[in-house]
Amino acid sequence: MSRRRGSRPRRKSPRTSDERFRLLFNSYTFVLLYLPATLLGCFALARWAGRAQVVAFLVIASLVFYGWWNPGHVALLSASLVANYALGRTIARAAPASRRAWLSAGVVANIALIAYYKYAGFFADTVNALAGTQWSFGAVALPLGISFFTFQQVAYLVDSYRGEIHDEQHGFLEYCLFVTFFPQFIAGPIVHHAEVLGQFRDRRVFLPRADDLTVGASYFFVGLFKKVALADPVAAYARPTFTYALNGGQPTFAEAWIAALAYSLQLYLDFSGYSDMAVGLARMFGVKLPMNFDSPYKALDIADFWRRWHMTLSRFLRDYVYIPLGGNRRGESRRLVNLMATMLIGGLWHGAGWTFVAWGALHGAYLVVHQMWRRTLEQFALPRLPASVANTLSWSITMLAVVVAWVFFRAESFDAAWRILGAMSGITGFSLASSVGRVEPGLWILALGVLCVAFPNTAEFFAREKPVVEFARIEQRRPWLAALVWRPNVAWAVLIAALGTYSILRLHQASEFLYFNF
Amino acid sequence: MSSSTSTSEHAPEQEARDAAVYRRYGFVLAGLVCGALAAVAVFLYAVDPEGTHEEGDGGALHAYRDVLNRRGRAHLLANGPWDAALIGSSRVALGYDTDAYGLRGGRTANVGLMDTNLWELVRVAEYALEVAHVPLIVVFVDLHCMSSRRKTNFDFERSDFDRVDDEGPLEHFDEDEGELLSLHEIERAFSTLEARSAGRARVGRNGVDRRELPEGHRYREDTAEHLLRVYLANPGTYLNFEYGADRIDELERFVARARAAQSQVVLVMPPKHALQMECMTQIELWDDFERLKRDLAGVASRQTTLVLDFAAHHEHALERMPRDDEPGARMQHWFDSSHGTPELGRLVLARVDAALEGRAQEAPLFGVALDASNVEAHLVQCRSARDAWRAANRDERVWISNVIHDDRLLRLLPPFARR
Numbered sequence: 037m038s039r040r041r042g043s044r045p046r047r048k049s050p051r052t053s054d055e056r057f058r059l060l061f062n063s064y065t066f067v068l069l070y071l072p073a074t075l076l077g078c079f080a081l082a083r084w085a086g087r088a089q090v091v092a093f094l095v096i097a098s099l100v101f102y103g104w105w106n107p108g109h110v111a112l113l114s115a116s117l118v119a120n121y122a123l124g125r126t127i128a129r130a131a132p133a134s135r136r137a138w139l140s141a142g143v144v145a146n147i148a149l150i151a152y153y154k155y156a157g158f159f160a161d162t163v164n165a166l167a168g169t170q171w172s173f174g175a176v177a178l179p180l181g182i183s184f185f186t187f188q189q190v191a192y193l194v195d196s197y198r199g200e201i202h203d204e205q206h207g208f209l210e211y212c213l214f215v216t217f218f219p220q221f222i223a224g225p226i227v228h229h230a231e232v233l234g235q236f237r238d239r240r241v242f243l244p245r246a247d248d249l250t251v252g253a254s255y256f257f258v259g260l261f262k263k264v265a266l267a268d269p270v271a272a273y274a275r276p277t278f279t280y281a282l283n284g285g286q287p288t289f290a291e292a293w294i295a296a297l298a299y300s301l302q303l304y305l306d307f308s309g310y311s312d313m314a315v316g317l318a319r320m321f322g323v324k325l326p327m328n329f330d331s332p333y334k335a336l337d338i339a340d341f342w343r344r345w346h347m348t349l350s351r352f353l354r355d356y357v358y359i360p361l362g363g364n365r366r367g368e369s370r371r372l373v374n375l376m377a378t379m380l381i382g383g384l385w386h387g388a389g390w391t392f393v394a395w396g397a398l399h400g401a402y403l404v405v406h407q408m409w410r411r412t413l414e415q416f417a418l419p420r421l422p423a424s425v426a427n428t429l430s431w432s433i434t435m436l437a438v439v440v441a442w443v444f445f446r447a448e449s450f451d452a453a454w455r456i457l458g459a460m461s462g463i464t465g466f467s468l469a470s471s472v473g474r475v476e477p478g479l480w481i482l483a484l485g486v487l488c489v490a491f492p493n494t495a496e497f498f499a500r501e502k503p504v505v506e507f508a509r510i511e512q513r514r515p516w517l518a519a520l521v522w523r524p525n526v527a528w529a530v531l532i533a534a535l536g537t538y539s540i541l542r543l544h545q546a547s548e549f550l551y552f553n554f
Numbered sequence: 555m556s557s558s559t560s561t562s563e564h565a566p567e568q569e570a571r572d573a574a575v576y577r578r579y580g581f582v583l584a585g586l587v588c589g590a591l592a593a594v595a596v597f598l599y600a601v602d603p604e605g606t607h608e609e610g611d612g613g614a615l616h617a618y619r620d621v622l623n624r625r626g627r628a629h630l631l632a633n634g635p636w637d638a639a640l641i642g643s644s645r646v647a648l649g650y651d652t653d654a655y656g657l658r659g660g661r662t663a664n665v666g667l668m669d670t671n672l673w674e675l676v677r678v679a680e681y682a683l684e685v686a687h688v689p690l691i692v693v694f695v696d697l698h699c700m701s702s703r704r705k706t707n708f709d710f711e712r713s714d715f716d717r718v719d720d721e722g723p724l725e726h727f728d729e730d731e732g733e734l735l736s737l738h739e740i741e742r743a744f745s746t747l748e749a750r751s752a753g754r755a756r757v758g759r760n761g762v763d764r765r766e767l768p769e770g771h772r773y774r775e776d777t778a779e780h781l782l783r784v785y786l787a788n789p790g791t792y793l794n795f796e797y798g799a800d801r802i803d804e805l806e807r808f809v810a811r812a813r814a815a816q817s818q819v820v821l822v823m824p825p826k827h828a829l830q831m832e833c834m835t836q837i838e839l840w841d842d843f844e845r846l847k848r849d850l851a852g853v854a855s856r857q858t859t860l861v862l863d864f865a866a867h868h869e870h871a872l873e874r875m876p877r878d879d880e881p882g883a884r885m886q887h888w889f890d891s892s893h894g895t896p897e898l899g900r901l902v903l904a905r906v907d908a909a910l911e912g913r914a915q916e917a918p919l920f921g922v923a924l925d926a927s928n929v930e931a932h933l934v935q936c937r938s939a940r941d942a943w944r945a946a947n948r949d950e951r952v953w954i955s956n957v958i959h960d961d962r963l964l965r966l967l968p969p970f971a972r973r
Contacts, residue, residue, distance in 0.1 A: 064735065246576035253583065524579035533586035540591060541737040 059104040061256075061313045062263055064543055070101065071317070074218075078321060079244040090242045091209045094321070098216040102180065109179040113216070116149065120189040121211045124196040139197040143190055150186045153178055158388035181222040183385055185215050187352055192229055194356055206233045219317035223310055225328040226348040231505045232323060241322035250524055251501045252319030257536035258494050259312025264542045265535075267305035270484060273298035273477040274446070281452035288467035292459030294477045299446045300439050301484045304333060307346070312494045315504055326351075327495050327504040333438075333488040336430045338402040341438060349385075353378050372407060376400035386445070391453060395444040402437050498522045595734040603742035604733055605629045617755035619746045622647060622763055627665050627678070628714035630761050631686040639663040639682045642694025643670050644763075645824050648889065651896035652760040655903050657690060658910065664761035667710075672699045672801040674710055676808050679819070681715050683812050691812060692820045692906060693805070695850060697834070697843050697865075698785060702798030762896070767889060772878040777890040778957045781833050785892075786958065797842050802849045809857045818859075820906060821850055825864040825898060825920075828871050828943050830891035832954045835940065844933050851929035860909055861924045863932065867939035868920040870898055 059066050074097045081090045103110040123142040127135050151159075156173040164171055192211075195201050206214070210233060220227055235241050277287045277295035287295065311328035318325045326348050335341035342350050358378040364371040376397070383396015412418070420426065440457065447453035458464050468474065495504055500521045522528055605621040606629055621630065631639065637660025640646050647666025656662040663686075665678060675693055682688040733739055749756055755764045805821070812819045823846070826834075834843055847863060854861035875891070876883035887898035894902075905921035908914075915921055919939060922932055944951060 246573045246580055250576045250580040250583065253580070524576050526579075526582055529579050529582035530586065533583050533590070536583075536587050537590040538737070540587070541594065541735055541740070544733070544736040544738065 059101050061310065061317070062260060062539075062543055064540075067260075067540060067543070071320075075244075075249075075320060078242055082242045082244070087237075087242070088209065091213050091236060094218075094242075095209055095212045095216060098213070098218040098221055101218040102216065102221060105180050106177060109177075112149075112179055113185070116146075116185070116189065117212050117215060119145065120192060120215075121208055124192050124201065124211075127193060127196040128199070128201055135197055139193055142193040146186050146190050146193075150182055152176070153182055155384075155388045162390075184224050184226060185221065187226055187349075187356075187385075188215055191226075191352060191356055195229060201229060206236070210236050217318065217323070219314040219321075219323075220325055223307075223314075224346075224348055225311060225314060225326050226352050227325060228348075228351075231326055235323050238322075243322060245322060247501070247524075248322045249320050251498065251503060251522075252316045252321075253536075254316070254522065254528070254532045255319060255494065255498060255503060256313050256316030257532050257539060258497070259309045259314075259316060260539040261535040262305045262309030262312060262494075264539045266484060266487075267302045267309055268542075270298050270305070270477075270480050271302045273472050273480065274302055276472055277456065278446055278448070278452065281455040282448050284451075286455055286464055287459045288469050289459055289462055289465060290468045290470040290474060291472065292456045294470060294472060294474075294481065295456060296439050296443050296460060297481045297485070298477060300333075300442050301481060301488065303442065303445075304329070304488060305484065308493070315495075319503060324503070324505050326506065329493065330495070331488065331493045333435065333485075334431075335434055336427055337434055338399070338406045338437060341434060342399075342403070349382070353382050357381055368411070372404045375403045375407065379403060389448075391444045391447055391450060394450070394453075395441050398437075398441040398444065402441070492520060496521075591735055594740060598734045598736070598739050598743055601743040601746055603739055603746045605633075606733060615746055615750060616759065617757060617764070618749040620742060620749075620756055622666075622668065622757060622761075624667060624709045624713035624715055626757075627667060627761070628681065631663055631665060631678075631682055631688070632714060634663070634686050634688070635661070636663045636682075636686060636688045637661050638690035638692065639665055639686070639688045640692045640694065641665045641675055641678050641682065642667075642822075642824065643675075643696055643699060644668045645696065645893050646694050647761075647763040648765065649824075649894040649896060650899035650903060651758065651762045653758040653762060654896070655900050656760075657692070657903060657907055660690075662760060663688070664758070664763075666761070666763065670699060671701065672798070672805060674715075675699060676801075676804050677710075678715050679808055680811075683808075683815060683817050685714070688817065690818050690820070690910075692822055694822045694824045695805070695846070696824060697839065697846050698795075700798055700801055700842070700846060701795050702800065767884075770881045772881070773875050773883075773885060773888070773890065774878045774953075777827075777829060777875065778960065780890045780892065781830075781954075781957050782960060785833065786837070795839060795842070797845060799849070802846075802853065806853045806857060809853060809859050813857060813859070818910075820910070821853065821859065821861045822902070822906065823847065823850065823861075823863045823865040825868070825871060825887075825894055825902065827873070827875070827888050827891040828867055828940075828947070829875060829950060829954060831865070831867065831871070831940060832944065832947075832951060833891070833958065835944075836951075836954055836958055840940075844936075847924060847933060847936075848929055851924040851926050854924055855926035862906060862909055862921045863919075863924050864902055864905075864921050866919040866922070866936045867943050868917055870894075870901065870920065872943065 059070060061067075074094075077093055077097065078090055081093050099110050099113070102113060120142065123138060123145075127138045127142065130138055152173075153176055156176055160171045160173055163169060192201070192214075206229075213236060214227065214229055214232055215221070217227075217232070274295045277291045278299070280291075281287055308329040315325050315327075328347050330344040330347060332341050332345035335344055358374055361374040361377060362370055363374060377400075379396045379400030380393060381396070383392045383394070383399070386392045386395070421429065440460075443456050443460075444453050447456060470477070497520065500523065601615065603619055603621075605616060605619050605626050619626070621627070638657040640650050640652065640657075640662060642665075644666055646664060647668065650664055650666070652662040652664045663682075665682070667674065667678065672695065675695075679691050679693050682691050758764055809819045809821075831840075831843075834840055843865075847865075850861045850863075853859065870887045873885055873887050875885060875888070885895070887895055889895060902921065905915070905917075908916075909921065909923055915923070919935065922928075924932060
């Protein structure tokens with residue numbers, strides 16, 4: 037009888053096949069291998085070689101980070117980098133008469149790229165649904181982070197056109213690092229060239245500095261904790277109900293509210309956790325990234341919400357969509373149309389699906405209503421409520437609007453979204469039965485809600501270190517934070533070590549970041 | 555001017571002091587994190603709650619580990635060599651003491667999986683064939699494993715069973731070494747140590763589930779509970795049951811691959827108590843039950859493999875189940891209506907051995923070798939035996955009917971299914 041010893045196979049991760057190959061921030065490979073190796077390589081080159089070698093090393097490291105998932109897409113990315121850099125140079129140097137043509141060509145090429153990879157299937161499905169055809173583009177694998185690096189490069193082209201980029205500021209490698217720098221590459225923050233290209237030339241950047249390393253590592257651990265210890269667990273209360281609704285089930289009143297609130301918290305903690313990790317990682321190399329979240333669930337109106345939520349995307353949409361459309365320069369009606377158009381584009385940017393368009397349309401409508409309400413208040417001098425009542429009321433309305441819109445964002449079909457919204461509204465009854473429980477999810481939602489609404493955000497905790505670009509306005513806004521801010525002392529080290537250790541011990545359950553899908 | 559000079563002179567000193575403060579913080583932070591992780595890794599390596607590192611403790615803790623999950627089962631298979639493997643559901647895990655009886659007298663792995671399905675069992679069988687190179691693979695095929703609606707267990711995806719060809723370095727490091735840095739594993743390690751200190755063995759050397767019936771076990775209550783919770787209220791099984799014919803095709807493809815690899819496959823329909831079969835009759839699953847036997851008989855003929863049917867009204871299936879007011883009474887062959895005891899398992903394995911050696915069947919309807927030529931006649935016999943039992947056991951039929959219509963079923967159903 038055969039007695040051959042079994043060879044140990046490699047093991048598959050619990051993630052789906054695509055997710056497994058991404059070098060996620062919340063993976064053992066990243067935390068224990070990739071990051072230490074990249075830091076060591078960077079510091080060694082900074083010490084014993086030149087700045088150009090450091091930049092080249094980080095570009096290669098970032099491409100390895102990207103290629104880990106799909107090496108084939110590195111070629112696509114490289115082509116995009118070369119083409120956009122060359123176009124940017126051409127636009128900057130071109131005669132005024134031809135600059136606009138070059139810019140148009142560049143923007144169209146970038147949009148064509150993202151349209152093919154991200155929206156071709158959506159377009160075909162829509163046409164097929166309307167015309168009853170069987171049109172198909174075949175299976176197209178979506179390159180990771182394409183929405184982010186496309187936006188970043190389009191902004192670069194536009195700024196070249198505006199004459200805001202000068203040849204002497206950077207070379208090709210620095211441009212590549214500006215786009216691909218791995219902390220912000222896959223899911224932002226969407227970096228503006230002016231924020232980082234200058235830093236890449238700062239002599240203090242890329243050197244092993246104790247303050248950068250400790251602040252960066254602490255910031256990273258806070259973000260990791262938000263992701264694996266807060267966002268992932270609360271997702272368990274949202275997922276079953278959204279899946280059930282997708283499969284045709286009708287959730288109860290309690291289930292629908294639990295799912296919607298849990299998802300709202302999950303999304304914020306997941307994405308802001310990712311952004312914190314990105315900021316922390318960049319800081320370890322001495323680079324400061326822009327802030328992406330400023331406690332959005334504290335917003336008192338929808339415009340305030342968009343000043344706090346995914347701030348770098350809001351900035352991009354404002355500077356490169358809303359203002360070029362005319363902004364508020366062509367009258368009030370046109371301003372409202374521009375607002376709506378900008379939010380529709382923002383919705384579509386998030387995903388190739390009509391539910392994302394609906395989410396964008398809802399936020400567009402919210403902003404339009406908010407704008408009209410403000411005008412009404414200004415024109416008619418309506419009686420004002422006491423500030424505390426008015427703030428509570430406006431916060432409640434804003435949060436309700438945001439949570440309702442998240443249902444479209446999360447639901448994978450309109451039917452599913454309507455089922456959940458119907459249940460939330462009470463149309464299908466007010467049953468408090470809940471298959472995901474009531475007490476446990478209720479406590480999670482309450483605790484995380486308080487954390488998001490009543491506590492300072494990560495940047496505020498680290499105010500002393502000015503952790504992000506243009507931090508001054510945040511710092512000035514909240515002087516009362518002085519007593520709470522992070523300091524390099526033993527107490528904080530113990531606390532951050534506890535968060536970091538606990539998070540690393542939970543990595544085996546880690547899931548993907550939600551915004552990697554966009 | 556002098557003040558400015560003084561400031562600039564002191565700036566480097568201040569910077570150095572600041573750097574020292576940050577460095578101290580960094581050392582404390584890194585020391586605590588690395589120290590804690592190293593301690594956890596050493597602890598988990600020593601206790602090895604997944605049974606991953608066979609060289610770790612020389613097997614001293616093996617019996618106390620909870621390695622009945624998919625990961626543990628995959629490790630068990632990979633840490634062979636094995637002469638045979640039994641692959642099936644919890645009926646296999648609980649009912650076949652392969653420490654005491656090995657097929658063909660060889661070392662036999664018990665790879666019973668809780669809450670499984672045929673799709674998964676085929677993957678496990680492939681693993682046994684291609685990774686563990688087991689020369690004799692016995693797959694226990696139950697009707698409730700047949701539904702195409704059952705989902706894969708999450709635990710399966712975490713195990714070696716779900717290995718794929720297109721893997722990269724990420725999951726290798728993350729999953730293997732990650733086990734040493736896992737909060738979940740810490741809980742399991744403490745549970746292992748607790749079982750060790752209480753002397754409570756959980757698993758036999760070859761994988762049998764060592765759980766024992768509690769004192770005062772109530773067979774009827776347990777059976778009713780099982781029928782309600784596992785078979786009637788589980789949307790993946792009999793409620794909304796849907797016969798997955800594609801599962802049989804997959805199984806047949808596996809049998810063909812095994813034959814090509816010179817491994818022998820035996821397909822077994824495990825025994826069921828008469829009460830279980832009565833339940834299947836009353837909820838109108840008997841036709842599917844027969845269909846499964848026909849399909850397996852077809853596989854036997856096409857692939858010239860051995861298919862043995864123990865799921866009939868043979869003498870062991872008719873063993874009287876004690877009433878709940880007979881607390882001291884013990885069944886010889888059953889834990890409940892579908893889980894047999896190792897004593898029954900030993901009879902099944904002996905029959906498998908006999909069939910492999912070409913010896914004739916001794917007990918009627920117990921381990922009938924099926925093929926396309928005899929299956930219809932066999933089904934007639936089974937039906938006849940069933941009808942005879944039904945005619946003679948009206949009280950039991952009523953009891954089953956009451957169980958099926960028990961209000962507890964409604965309570966056990968998830969709220970979604972209730973509405």
